[in-house]
Amino acid sequence: MPLFFLSYSHVPVHRAGRSPDFDRLVFRFFEDLCGHLAAAGGPEGNAAGFVERPGTPAEETLRALADCRVFVPLYAKRYFTDPKCGRHWTAATTGPADTRPAVVPVLWTPYPPAALPRAAQYDLPAMPGDGDEAEEEYAATGLHQMLQLGEELGDGRAGRITAWLARRVLYAAATVPAPPGDRHVPGPLTALDNAFTAPLPAPPTLRITVLAPTEEQLPIGRDESRYGPAAEDWRPYGPALGPLADQVRALARNLGFTPDLVAFDKPRAELRGTAVPDAPWVLVVDPWALENPRVADQVREFDAVRRPWTAVLSVLPEDDPQTKERSERLTRLLHTCFPRFLREGRAGEQNAVRGLPDADVFALWFSELAESARMRYLRYIHSQLSAGGDGTGDRTEGRP
Structure with a gap:
């Protein structure tokens, strides 16, 4: 035997x-x-x-x-x-x-x-x-x-x-x-x-949040040429590439996901509850948004719970003169708002939080982190089903 x-x-x-x-x-x-x-x-x-x-x-x-x-x-x-x-x-x-x-x-x-x-x-x-x-x-x-x-x-x-x-x-x-x-x-x-x-099965859902200010929410003095009336209009890597929201939708579909762009407020309640989440979640952050104290507090709350099905990428475009000029300040904001992701994440995850310089690097890390968030999400769901005693636990893997 x-x-x-x-x-x-x-x-x-x-x-x-x-x-x-x-x-x-x-x-x-x-x-x-x-x-x-x-x-x-x-x-x-x-x-x-x-x-x-x-x-x-x-x-x-x-x-x-x-x-x-x-x-x-x-x-x-x-x-x-x-x-x-x-x-x-x-x-x-x-x-x-x-x-x-x-x-x-x-x-x-x-x-x-x-x-x-x-x-x-x-x-x-x-x-x-x-x-x-x-x-x-x-x-x-x-x-x-x-x-x-x-x-x-x-x-x-x-x-x-x-x-x-x-x-x-x-x-x-x-x-x-x-x-x-x-x-x-x-x-x-x-x-x-x-x-x-x-x-x-139907393509799995991937929740994506683009956390960026609108034209009306920009910090004083911030150039508005890369922003628009909505957060999804944000074009961090320049007008030629179009809104980042469109890019992440296309990347998600290429990975086999159904992208679901949601506002930051929508899934936050889920993080505080005990209900099983509906989908993995990728948060894409413009560090300039963290100049808003209310947004910074919400992000710190998100970081404090650090659920396994979440991932974070931030953007620090190397071709943006203002971002380069304020890079030390923006980097400090990221470190202040995401201490747990930076402390506990793997090396690649930490680099993604610290800021990605161009569209090619962003696409690479978005793909990597979306896949890993999906795997962690499925493991979490599996563990919850196993704990519920419905028989799935008989197939639970070892945990050393």
């Missing part, structure tokens, strides 16, 4: 050319994961885990799916387009909630959470939370590339991620009961439905 089942998308032999070892990094990861499990006090040998190798009988795979306590899928674009992986998912998640294995996904190659199929939308690859180089690389490139570079460079970062994943597997296994000896997965595997062919 294996503790975990490793589910991955096989590379067809005819596409792998002469290399029968094309999936070798999958098998290397499997062996490393088993080794780290044993080192952490977990089971050894066949009791540690199962991975389907070429020639494995289908009955053996089906039995391992029925017996495992943790299902470990390797997330990649190929994984979610492989019918066999979709049937693995169906087999692992079929039956009463108290007999299903926990799900501990691995980010094998980068995959945007907004593109996850409905069956997997709440089962997101977690991050260690250490904020070190290994975590940053894992989030950016996935474990496959880390293992590949580790072989070439003798780098141990992939090993640190694998050891952390082993601890998650052990923790997750402890949160679910051992499967009954008679647990049955309807077979054969080829007769099961592909969980990933369900109709795609």
Whole structure:
């Protein structure tokens, strides 16, 4: 009875050319994961885990799916387009909630959470939370590339991620009961439905707030050429690029979101309450708006609660003479109003709060932070559903 089942998308032999070892990094990861499990006090040998190798009988795979306590899928674009992986998912998640294995996904190659199929939308690859180089690389490139570079460079970062994943597997296994000896997965595997062919969900919503003064709200002496009658008319990177609100709408749609531009006051009540939020929220700030004491107080209130589904970007255009002249003052305002985001955020998140100099850099960080806010939002929703005791908790990942 294996503790975990490793589910991955096989590379067809005819596409792998002469290399029968094309999936070798999958098998290397499997062996490393088993080794780290044993080192952490977990089971050894066949009791540690199962991975389907070429020639494995289908009955053996089906039995391992029925017996495992943790299902470990390797997330990649190929994984979610492989019918066999979709049937693995169906087999692992079929039956009463108290007999299903926990799900501990691995980010094998980068995959945007907004593109996850409905069956997997709440089962997101977690991050260690250490904020070190290994975590940053894992989030950016996935474990496959880390293992590949580790072989070439003798780098141990992939090993640190694998050891952390082993601890998650052990923790997750402890949160679910051992499967009954008679647990049955309807077979054969080829007769099961592909969980990933369900109709795609509607594009997820991304709330966006542009916090900028209007022409009438500008601080005394501020040039009004980049502003308009409404906050959404703000053009920080110059008239040629148009309003920033239009740019963020387009960026959000390109990421697979439905953008919802809202005023700053609308979601603030949600931050103070206990209700589950409707969507992740990205706040885009003109530091000149913080010259208004009332706005600054509201922003400090927003920063003090720092909900996991929120992200902040501010704009300090390098081609704006007034902004350059007042950069020290505006930077101090940002530090005063966002101390918690600057203290607790990762390096990239901190840079986004400190001010982005041009439209290209802004687009890069907006995309990055919108995706990460979405992932944190889904994890938060998942944790709330689990705490509610509706059965979702049976699939909660480990938390070391």
